[in-house]
Amino acid sequence: MxxxxxxxxPTPVxxxxxxxxxxxxxxHTSPEFDEIHSDALRMLGKVFGTKGRxxxxxxxxxxxxxxxxxxIVERRGEKALVLKAGHFGGYLARALKAAGAEVEVLEAPIGRGFTAGDVREALEKSRASIIAFQHVETSTSVANPVEELAAEAKKAGAKVLVDGVASIGGMDMRMEDWGVDVCFTGSQKALSxxxxxxxxxxxxxxxxxLEREGEGIYFDFKSISREMESxxxxxxxxxxxxxxxxxxxLKRILSEGLEARYRRHKALARALRAGLEAIGIKLVAEEGFRxxxxxxxxxxxxxxxxxxYAEMxxxxxxxxxGLGELKGRIFRIGHMGEVDANDVIATLASLERSLKSLGYKLELGxxxxxxQEVLAEEGL
Amino acid sequence: MxxxxxxxxPTPVxxxxxxxxxxxxxxHTSPEFDEIHSDALRMLGKVFGTKGRxxxxxxxxxxxxxxxxxxIVERRGEKALVLKAGHFGGYLARALKAAGAEVEVLEAPIGRGFTAGDVREALEKSRASIIAFQHVETSTSVANPVEELAAEAKKAGAKVLVDGVASIGGMDMRMEDWGVDVCFTGSQKALSxxxxxxxxxxxxxxxxxLEREGEGIYFDFKSISREMESxxxxxxxxxxxxxxxxxxxLKRILSEGLEARYRRHKALARALRAGLEAIGIKLVAEEGFRxxxxxxxxxxxxxxxxxxYAEMxxxxxxxxxGLGELKGRIFRIGHMGEVDANDVIATLASLERSLKSLGYKLELGxxxxxxQEVLAEEGL
Structure with missing residues (x-):
């Protein structure tokens, strides 16, 4: 292995x-667990930048x-606009449809995200009351400028739903300040x-x-919300x-400090990209959307x-x-959570030797x- | 703690x-994990007594x-009959409603489960094509005779949905032999x-x-089913x-042996009940439904x-x-999974001293x- x-x-833990x-x-109903649970929720609030639930x-x-x-869908047929920059944009559209929304999808070319201008233009035509997009589209490594997109959505009075699965804990999120209404993630990404x-x-x-009763058991928002209180x-x-x-x-994440953590992620990402480009590898995400x-x-x-895959x-x-249409055309390297500079170096070094052994022409090292240049520049 | x-x-692990x-x-997509995952599914098939998915x-x-x-609900408005013997019968009704079924609920008095006669009679009146019930209703500790109820449902041509959350791994389940179409559980009960x-x-x-596409992502049965294949x-x-x-x-469960495991559960349950009754405590579940x-x-x-709770x-x-309407009126003791005779004895001993210290009259021991009599009789 x-x-x-x-x-x-999932990332290393x-x-x-x-x-x-x-x-x-x-x-699960003991006071001991209740305290642990509340503690986790409180710390998550800091990571998401929210004072809400x-x-x-x-x-x-x-x-x-x-x-x-x-x-977020409050009535059947409510209009939602999904900004799709890859595979998981399609997931957002499916989830919103299953929730009863009438979904319109705006698709970006592979490697591009969305700008404030794209959103402004789209919202002039559409009458969507929900706008949904990925912070990071994991399938293409495209990052969207959440603050700018949310600001445009707010101007048009739309609710903002952000998929933070591949960003929360590794990139800045300020739900209250930026006007993001709902944001979500999984435990196994940058929350380590x-x-x-x-x-x-x-x-x-x-x-x-979350005051609504919702449907069934898992999506009975009111009861779930009460359980989150205690x-x-x-x-x-x-x-x-x-x-x-x-x-x-979360204790470890907050003790590293959110700003330091985001800085580390930015530096490692820049180092990895510099390494790839130095041996002629082309990145999928365009400059400005990485x-x-x-x-x-x-x-x-x-x-x-x-x-x-086997050589690595x-x-x-x-x-x-790659996922979906990009299967067999791209490869993806995760560098979130507990990944450090040595991991990035080891990955690039292994990649050099792996590519060489597959006949790709490159200068080892x-x-x-x-x-190394980037890491040194970043003081790492 | x-x-x-x-x-x-959850039970001790x-x-x-x-x-x-x-x-x-x-x-999650490595061949190593795929093998572990397939292995778990194969062993679960044995525990559920199914050759299906x-x-x-x-x-x-x-x-x-x-x-x-x-x-299991294949079209909106499909009729489902829920046999409710407590709190989780209500959950089944809500889940089936959320799934689009038209739900009829047959309720048993507290402490009673259902007989083949109950089901026959109910199905004569109702035209339900789905019949759903708990194997064990955790809130009252009532057990239903799955084999008999399923046989009646089959005669009427209805699909059978069994909640095995509080039974699978601790009590016998033979889906193929008994005609149970769908059965489910959680990891944290008798699967330890x-x-x-x-x-x-x-x-x-x-x-x-599972061949249908279903809705959204989690309930896209077809894609989930493909992921289960690999x-x-x-x-x-x-x-x-x-x-x-x-x-x-699961490896440990199958190495104990399913029959031995069910026999152990039966023996410990009988010992615990004998202990409770010996100090005048009344059981919620009626004889025959325990x-x-x-x-x-x-x-x-x-x-x-x-x-x-505090004394214990x-x-x-x-x-x-207790849950719901039984809150503050009953107490519940779990004895599933890895629980052994010493745990049952320790629980009864602590209960004797706890009740005594709360003013309840009993003879210590x-x-x-x-x-002990039951355990000795069972050769434990």
Missing amino acids: ARLLMIPG QPEVLLASALPVIS VVVLPGSGSLAMEFAARS TPPGLAIIAYSSKASYL TRNYHITPAVNLVVALRES ADTVTAAWLPEGVQWPKL KARGVEIAG AAVAAA | ARLLMIPG QPEVLLASALPVIS VVVLPGSGSLAMEFAARS TPPGLAIIAYSSKASYL TRNYHITPAVNLVVALRES ADTVTAAWLPEGVQWPKL KARGVEIAG AAVAAA
Whole structure:
């Protein structure tokens, strides 16, 4: 098995957090667990930049997306505009449709995100009352300028739903300041916790969305919201051990400091990109739309994905391939959460040797040297 | 914190299983994880007694219920009959309604389950094509005779949906033999794994239900089903570490042997009930409807639930209270999964001293002695 997990989630988890998840199971309605749970919610509020409500449920990031979508759609046929920059933009459209919205999709060319101008123009034509997009589109590593897009949406009076699965904990999010109403993520990305928790945050203005009863059990927003106030208000069984782990990871994240953490992500992303470009690899995301958490790159001609995957793995590094229409055309490197400079260097070094062994022409050491320049510049 | 967790889920997890959950996170699309995942599904098939499909998703037992309900309801307005023997019967009705079914609820008096005669009579009047009920209704510790109820439903041509949350892994289930179409559970009950996995099983005859596309992402049965064939068919991110733990627990369960495991559950349940009755405590479930996994009992007059909870906890044992209309009127003891004879004895001993200190009249040692008789009889 690869020792270095450089995929865009699940990401490596610190041993202390893993061990916290392995503590004896405790009762979900005990005062002890209630305190741990509240503590986690409070810290999540800081990470999301919200003073509103935060929900943690057993589930994947897709479940978080569905919960968010079902809560933000307030009536059947409500119009939603999805800004799609890749595979997960399609997920957003499906989740909003399943929630009863009438969905319009604006699609960006591969590698591009959206600008304030795009949103302004689209909202002049559409009468959408919900606008939804990815902060980071994991499939292309495109990052959208959340603050600017949300500002345009607000001018038009639309609610803003942001998929923060591949950004929260690795890139800045200020829901209250930026006017983001609902934002969600999973535990297994830049929050550096094992997969299995769906996390959904509401701005204080949008927290009213959880007052509704909703449908069924999981999407009964009111009961879920009561359980978030105290786990003694049992509604569904929380993933106790994962919440204990999440609390431990959040403590470590806040002790690193959010600003320092985001700076680290930015620096490592820049170093990795410099390394790739130094050996002639082309990035998928255009300048200005590049994520700090994941980097997608075009496979060089003649290099086949399954072979590159195997060569990298044989060198102890696991990287990811393309999704949907990009399968077999790109590769993706995750660099979020606990990833450090040595991991980036090891990845680039392994990539150099892997590509060389597959017949790709490069000067060994060139990618690493370029990354080193950036790291030194960043004082890392 | 209480050392002995005697609530009806989450249940105590063996250290080896906890440690398996704390192994380094691996890629969900790696061949290594795919093998672990397939292995878990194969073993789950044995536990459910099915040769059909099994689905494991990040989620609680309620999510499993919603997934099961949405998959079994094949058209809006399809008629479903819910046999309600307590709080979670209400959940089944809500989940089926949210899935688009027209739901009729047949309610049993507290402490009673359903007989073949009840179902026959109800199906003569109703034209339900789905019949749904709990194997064990956790809130009252009532067990339904699944085989008999399913046989009646089959005669009427109805599909059978069974909530096995509080039974699977602790009581016999033979989906194929008994004609149960869909059955579900959570990881945190008698499967002795930390909470966070929703598990849904289909008989071979009913596995066609997963061929439909469904709605949104989580309830897109077809894509989920493809991911179950191989996790390389990525659709949603599995709760990797919990699946690793589940596989470890299932290995241990099958090595104990299903028959031996069910016999142990039956013996411990009988010992616990004998102990309770020996000190004048009245059981909630009537004779003939008593679960092997959980026991609910009426609080004796003058004994208040919060005080009993605190007294037990001070003695290192955590037990559970009543849900919904039974809150403050009953207490519940879970005895499923890894619970052994010593745990039952410790629970009864602590209960004797706790009740005595709350002014309840009893002869110290009487409950333990009665339980000992049963345990000795059972060769434990």
